[in-house]
Amino acid sequence: MERLAIVGGRPLTGSVRVHGAKNAALPILAASVLAAGKSTITDVPDLKDIRVMSQILESLGAKVSIEGRTAQVDSSTIHTFEVPEEMMRQMRSSIFLMGPILARFGTVRVSKPGGCTIGSRPIDLHLKGLKALGANIEEKGGYIQCTTERLRGDHIYLDIPSVGTTENLMMAATLAEGTTTIGNAAREPEIVDLARFLNKMGAKISGAGEDTITIQGVEELRPTRHTIIPDRIVAGTFLLAGAITRGDIRLINVIPGHLGVVLTKLREAGVEIKVDRDIINVRSRGELRAVDRIQTAPYPGFPTDLQAPFMSLLTIAKGSSIVSETIFEERFKHVSELRRMGANIKVDLRTAFVQGVSELTAASVEASDLRAGAALVIAALAAKGVTHITGLQHIDRGYERIEDVLNSLGARAWRIKSG
Numbered sequence: 001m002e003r004l005a006i007v008g009g010r011p012l013t014g015s016v017r018v019h020g021a022k023n024a025a026l027p028i029l030a031a032s033v034l035a036a037g038k039s040t041i042t043d044v045p046d047l048k049d050i051r052v053m054s055q056i057l058e059s060l061g062a063k064v065s066i067e068g069r070t071a072q073v074d075s076s077t078i079h080t081f082e083v084p085e086e087m088m089r090q091m092r093s094s095i096f097l098m099g100p101i102l103a104r105f106g107t108v109r110v111s112k113p114g115g116c117t118i119g120s121r122p123i124d125l126h127l128k129g130l131k132a133l134g135a136n137i138e139e140k141g142g143y144i145q146c147t148t149e150r151l152r153g154d155h156i157y158l159d160i161p162s163v164g165t166t167e168n169l170m171m172a173a174t175l176a177e178g179t180t181t182i183g184n185a186a187r188e189p190e191i192v193d194l195a196r197f198l199n200k201m202g203a204k205i206s207g208a209g210e211d212t213i214t215i216q217g218v219e220e221l222r223p224t225r226h227t228i229i230p231d232r233i234v235a236g237t238f239l240l241a242g243a244i245t246r247g248d249i250r251l252i253n254v255i256p257g258h259l260g261v262v263l264t265k266l267r268e269a270g271v272e273i274k275v276d277r278d279i280i281n282v283r284s285r286g287e288l289r290a291v292d293r294i295q296t297a298p299y300p301g302f303p304t305d306l307q308a309p310f311m312s313l314l315t316i317a318k319g320s321s322i323v324s325e326t327i328f329e330e331r332f333k334h335v336s337e338l339r340r341m342g343a344n345i346k347v348d349l350r351t352a353f354v355q356g357v358s359e360l361t362a363a364s365v366e367a368s369d370l371r372a373g374a375a376l377v378i379a380a381l382a383a384k385g386v387t388h389i390t391g392l393q394h395i396d397r398g399y400e401r402i403e404d405v406l407n408s409l410g411a412r413a414w415r416i417k418s419g
């Protein structure tokens with residue numbers, strides 16, 4: 001088992017370049033299945049989930065090469081239309097293969113996907129949408145078999161603006177006969193990036209980033225080249241690291257517009273934020289102040305993926321803050337670990353009441369999921385003493401060598417291997 005040791009209390013200073021977004025790269029890699037031929041995707045982050053996605057693509061028969069942050073996927077050699085169960089279980093994003101394989105080959109067999117344990121995370125909306133597009137779906141022995149002659153466009157309304165469902169259906173509809181509309185679609189920037197990739201492949205998608213997306217089906221797509229957008233959740237995490245350590249850091253390669261409400265809440269907390277095109281400077285000198293309410297919501301609302309890391313900042317902000325999680329039922333697992341570090345947090349169902357304390361103290365804590373892990377890293381950077389964090393496999397799903405980046409900003413963090 002590996003753990004991360006972090007010495008708290010060192011202000012972070014310097015510059016960091018934000019890597020490409022995991023949540024854009026994963027569906028885009030899956031979308032490369034839609035066209036026979038070699039697509040080139042740049043600024044693909046070097047993360048565990050990306051390696052799992054590339055193994056899945058290879059298991060289907062695609063040729064994948066990743067050098068640095070450039071991935072090339074040649075989908076002309078795909079010969080298998082089933083994703084092995086052990087790979088499906090490794091991450092939620094494995095479900096992104098369902099729409100593209102079905103649309104191109106007329107058949108696909110997958111099992112229920114795994115992923116972070118932050119709630120029940122069913123896939124009913126994905127299946128309902130594919131059925132509306134004419135797929136025959138049979139669920140047996142934990143597997144889901146989908147078949148179709150050719151998908152047909154239809155009007156779909158999502159009961160919840162689900163990010164993954166919007167992406168899966170948008171990919172599937174590109175090769176359907178006729179026009180599909182997706183109402184109550186999710187509007188996250190990663191969906192817009194996927195639509196840009198698909199349109200470069202020859203798809204006819206309009207309205208991505210808005211409430212209703214329209215996809216006019218085409219006969220065939222062609223491979224293309226694309227650069228992934230910067231990761232707004234990683235950017236937000238480093239902004240919080242700068243803020244909690246009373247540091248002064250500069251983030252390069254960010255799209256500030258993707259972080260609107262996060263920047264507003266940081267300013268409310270007394271953090272100085274300066275934006276200049278694709279650069280954000282964060283400086284934290286005065287007192288950190290409690291924030292009246294943070295309520296997670298689909299984009300452009302406050303991102304659920306930054307709820308836990310932001311809560312770490314609030315643990316040492318003066319006054320009482322309220323944090324409500326509306327997207328996932330079990331996304332407060334960081335609370336018990338933050339309490340071990342001295343945080344004063346009470347939880348009532350999906351709302352946390354955070355009473356700021358004067359300081360956190362180091363402890364041994366466990367990351368239960370990716371962003372809970374990020375929250376513990378943020379807290380450890382400010383805590384008195386040396387914090388030890390286990391569960392690093394979760395953190396490595398979303399952050400490239402996090403300790404190296406932190407150390408380049410003046411932190412002291414290192415991995416310890418133990419039996």
Ligand SMILES: CC(=O)N[C@H]1[C@@H](OP(=O)(O)OP(=O)(O)OC[C@H]2O[C@@H](n3ccc(=O)[nH]c3=O)[C@H](O)[C@@H]2O)O[C@H](CO)[C@@H](O)[C@@H]1O
Nearest residue numbers: 023093121122123124125126160162163164165304327328
């Ligand atoms: C790889 C990726 O992009 N992951 C992101 C994506 O996850 P993901 O796409 O899984 O999240 P969704 O937007 O689909 O989930 C939103 C809500 O809808 C529910 N739901 C979803 C699908 C379904 O078929 N039925 C159903 O009930 C979920 O349980 C959840 O309560 O969006 C989440 C919400 O912004 C982020 O936290 C994740 O980081």
Ligand SMILES: C=C(OP(=O)(O)O)C(=O)O
Nearest residue numbers: 092093115116305370371
């Ligand atoms: C929950 C997340 O990822 P996934 O949907 O891949 O589990 C996340 O990125 O915070």
